[in-house]
Amino acid sequence: MNGPQTATPDYLTLRDHPRARAAAFDSSPLPMALLDRSGRVVAANHALGRLLGTDPATLTGRAADSPSVLRLDGRARDDYRAALRGRTGPTRHIHRVKQGDGNPLWTEVTLTPLSATADAEPPAPAGEAATPTTLLTVHDITERRSLQEQLRHLRMHDPVTRLPNRALFFERVAAALADSTTGRIGLCYLDLDGFQAINDTLGHRVGDRLLDAVARRLTHCATDGGTGGHLVARLGGDEFALLLEDSTGTEQATDLADAVLAALQRPFDIDGHRLAVSASIGVVERRCSETSPTGLMQAADTTLYWAKDDGKARWTLFDPERNAHRMTRQSLSARLRPAVERGEFLVEYQPIVGLADDRLRGVEALVRWMHPELGRLSPDRFIPLAEDNGAIVPLGRWVLTEACRQARRWQLEHDGPPLFVSVNVAVRQVWDSDLVRDVARVLAETGLPAELLQLELTESAVMGSAGQPLQALQDLSDMGVRIAIDDFGTGYSNLAYLSRLPVRALKLDGTFVRGFRTARHLNPADETIVSSLVQLAHKLGLTVTAECVEGQSQAERLRRIGCDTGQGWHYARPLAPDRISGLLSGD
Structure with a gap:
């Protein structure tokens, strides 16, 4: 049965009728041009002429990237010519093109090899000998580009x-x-x-x-x-x-x-x-x-x-040097806890001597870090870091254990009055750990009598204590442990407040003692202050230790004032445990 004839598709009609193809090319609303192998315009349609503000016939024979056609320059021209030379398939590039009035347009220029899209020869104006090989189309994307730029501006x-x-x-x-x-x-x-x-x-x-x-x-x-x-x-x-x-x-x-x-x-x-x-x-x-x-x-x-x-x-x-110091501090801070676990620390002991008889009464435990790369580090290099990051808790617990164990060993190995051992405690150890339980455990494990342990806290940490810290100090004192205030005189110096705290000893800050070095540089005010502090401390039942004693004249004046004990390089620098054993043996 014969049915109605199907209409011939437009693209077949155009393929079979060159005049129709030429008319469609010329009347298309899409700006187009036919180019020869060198990139010159063989034919341009009216839409391209309107876009560029010129008669399309005047574009014939001109290079498409020239100032009179697409007006490409710089990178845009390089991209266009590279695409023209390739001719392997359709290529699209975004170019900024100037109109005839000089206003810029953003365009998407497409180059399509004709051999890949048509079987017949493309149209050419009468008398034109050049053969078109590439179809150039130009899409005006200025509005789209403007919207994209607005969105980018909002985003950025x-x-x-x-x-x-x-x-x-x-x-x-x-x-x-x-x-x-x-x-x-x-x-x-x-x-x-x-x-x-x-x-x-x-x-x-x-x-x-x-x-x-x-x-x-x-x-x-x-x-x-x-x-x-x-x-x-x-x-x-x-x-x-x-x-x-x-x-x-x-x-x-x-x-x-x-x-x-x-x-x-x-x-x-x-x-x-x-x-x-x-x-x-x-x-x-x-x-x-x-x-x-x-x-x-x-x-x-x-x-x-x-x-x-x-x-x-x-x-x-x-400052690069300051930054290097900061980086070193960060590195030390990060390695503190692992260093405790690896056993990189050791404890040395500085003698505390009776000023009246020069007899060894006790020692202060001072921790050192034997760093694998930086070598021996003094406490001022790492203790502040440990207090900041909380590593002071495990480190302080280790120092306490080591110091009590060593003090008990001296007590067992040597006759005569036993030495007390003084251990520094950071206020964070009181807040972040059960200090009372830790001390009780260590004393039980080592067998050291509680009265031979002295715990040193800074003046600013003790003054104004309330709640947990104050209760911990009281519990430790009730246990028999001596509580001492370190660096006394640098903070509140409120002796009246001391009467309400379970404190047994004061350690005068070295700044007071340094003024005692020689008679030549004698400052009467220093001696008056120290003498008053010692007298008031004794009235409160406290003993007084002078730190940073560096010479005989200092020791003599402190003895005359009534200070109980002294500590400093005049007697000894911090020593290894066996050196303290030697002092106890009279070696």
């Missing part, structure tokens, strides 16, 4: 201050490191001092308006005084950054930091509130070849921390 800028955000900031840092004309880069990384209190008390609306006002002042600083349009970004919270992409040196960066500090000193008037904030600024300036975006920010973050630690409302310049 802070909504509160409209400044570049962290993502865009790091893009610009990476670009500056690669393209800086001076080969140097600078950064001022700042944090607002006092902003959080304003945000918490007055609310986020006022806080956001304050951040916007700060951003405007920072932008003014970055463009004023010939500093030249440096990038200002909000990195989050109350943190901002000013990037010197073509830095001329440290002085330029520090001058900018000074300008920022001066600008933020002026109060801000926000919603009827007169608000004051300051800034701490970390300043980094270095060669581009010597850093990376991550390295630059790490240095800036470290330096900002220094600025806050140094007192806030200031800038601090990155």
